[in-house]
Amino acid sequence: MNIWFTLCQKELHASKIWITIHALIFTLTSIFVVILPSSSVKLVIYFSFLVIHLVYLGIWAIYSVLKEWRGNTATHWLNLPHHGFLLLSAKMFTGYLLLIISFILGHFISIFAWKLSPGLITNLFGFSIRQENWGSYFYDWLVHHSVEIILFVLTTSLSTGFLILCAVLLAKSVEKNHFLAGFGFFLAAGIIKPLFISNPVQTITEWGNISSNHQELASFVQTFGGLASSFYIGNLMIEILFTLLFIWISSKLLDQYVQA
Secondary structure: OHHHHHHHHHHHHHOHHHHHHHHHHHHHHHHHHHHOOOHHHHHHHHHHHHHHHHOHHHHHHHHHHHHHHHOOOHHHHHOOOOOHHHHHHHHHHHHHHHHHHHHHHHHHHHHHHHHHOOOOOOEEOOEEOOOOOHHHHHHHHHHHOHHHHHHHHHHHHHHHHHHHHHHHHHHHHOOOOHHHHHHHHHHHHHHHHHHHHOOHHHHOOEEEEOOOOOHHHHHHHHHHOOOOOEEEHHHHHHHHHHHHHHHHHHHHHHHHHHHO
């Protein structure tokens, strides 16, 4: 366990530039959201914030792994006397820790910004909203469903991150057509995975209805967030199972690459 924590510390130390840039962008965006009077722009920023964090760990995987291959540390990293699972879990945990801190802070800063100025939205991307206190409705929805939103983003981003990691390592493992192999795996998994999620398994345990009582707000959230309707523990379990599968595949690919 001490070795794993040491690897995590090394990852944090090696990612100082990434962390600095991330912190700078996050700080400037947070200040911008809080002082911004326009609720329409705040809403666009928040949904963009959600999407970015859904793919955050995948971007981290590409950045972190390719940095090992292209940098002077590649030989040292690949020849460490540890299993691929230990190396990859430390690397991905570091990125996931940054993701958790970033998303939770950003989510509650967004709530604070909406509380300061709920505002009035009359039209956004052609969707008309006639409720004058729509901003207050969205603020209440955001506060009431914070746990569901945070769990959804953190779980889905974990599965997506390891899927992208698998694709990158697979591309590195084949002798020819690296990009096609990685992209093909990513595309195939992206098609197969929803087939397991969209079935009765997800409704075994229902947890939390995050649709709104206000019809206009519910329609708007369905249009942009895809989070309205119902939220199930079954969804989380499927995502976790796929994450474990992707971790196992990634570890085997790295071990095979090193042994070759």
